[in-house]
Amino acid sequence: MTNFAFAASVAAVRPAGAYLDEMMARVGVDGLTAAFAEPGLLALIDQHAAAVREALRTAGRRPDAAGLAAYARSLAAAAVRSGRPLPEPGAAPASVAGWASAGFPLLRVVAVCLIAVSSNELN
Template sequence: MTNEFLAFAPISTAADMPVADPAAALLDEMMARLGVDGLSAAIADPGLLALVDQHAAAVRDALLDADRDADAAGLAAYATSIVAAARRGGRAVPAIGEAPVRPADWMAAEWYLLRLLGVCALAEALDVLP
């Protein structure tokens, strides 16, 4: 027997996100943590943009395979599962204002950061950010 909530460790505590839509707030936080820097780097580098697009497509496919909607709730659940797995592996998601990767190094960023960047790209494209 499994419990899907065990895999979804929040990035922030509920007290940190007193908003009407916690999923959208989580995505907004993820954008602040790495999406802005990563997507800016991707816009400047066509190869990185293609890599981010591949990760975004993989996120979309994973949601489809899990019968989840590509909406704020689905993207937030997917992102929190990636964060939880990264933390279990001893990796950290950068704090807001802490650059996870230098702009020139995004192509060599760890897989989980690129996958989370794919989540941010989808959140932006689907207009689910607050």
Template sequence: MTNEYLAFAPISTDADIPVLDPAAALLDEMMARVGVDGLAAAFADPGLLALVDQHAAAVRDALVDADRDADAAGLAAYATSIVAAARRGGRTLPAVGEAPTRPADWMATDWHLLRLLGVCMLAEVLDVLP
């Protein structure tokens, strides 16, 4: 069985190689798929930044409502649920390097990508990325 959307970094048994927390690894991949390009576009466009900030606030509120912490585990669980819902709706995630780069493209993109971009923004703000 393969995971088409989110992969985890392999866990090393070598004492010299740090073990990457699975939640942090998932967030790192999410950042590579949507966060890097999306946040760069958002910081270049105040309207998009406001939209992403609203999505980040909704993520934060959802975690509070679910009695989850706004940490790597909580954000990763939320992101996983968004990816699963998107998959059920026939939507996919962009591969690394294939996310939109222009603010106008992000403003017109699917809701699930904007919500995942909100997750990435929170992960960056909360400093939970590896």
């Protein structure tokens, strides 16, 4: 399944918590593992998380499962439109160096995962 088809099918069918679980499986686990191993990367992810919280607040959304999933869906769609879709399952960077050079959408989705984990919004 292509990333675009994946994003469209998930947005249409899956509830927010399930979508966040999928993002966690696709990029969150690997990204957070790398971030917890490298303080500089964790600081970068924290900055992205602060920006996510601010964007949700500005939009009148809460950083709950629904708000986080909506934000992550928009990131996934934008990544597809820009020609740099999120990695397929099992294809996320495997090293700290790979994550340090990851693009904006990928790091921002990891930040969404960090917020979801820290606020217990995963299924």
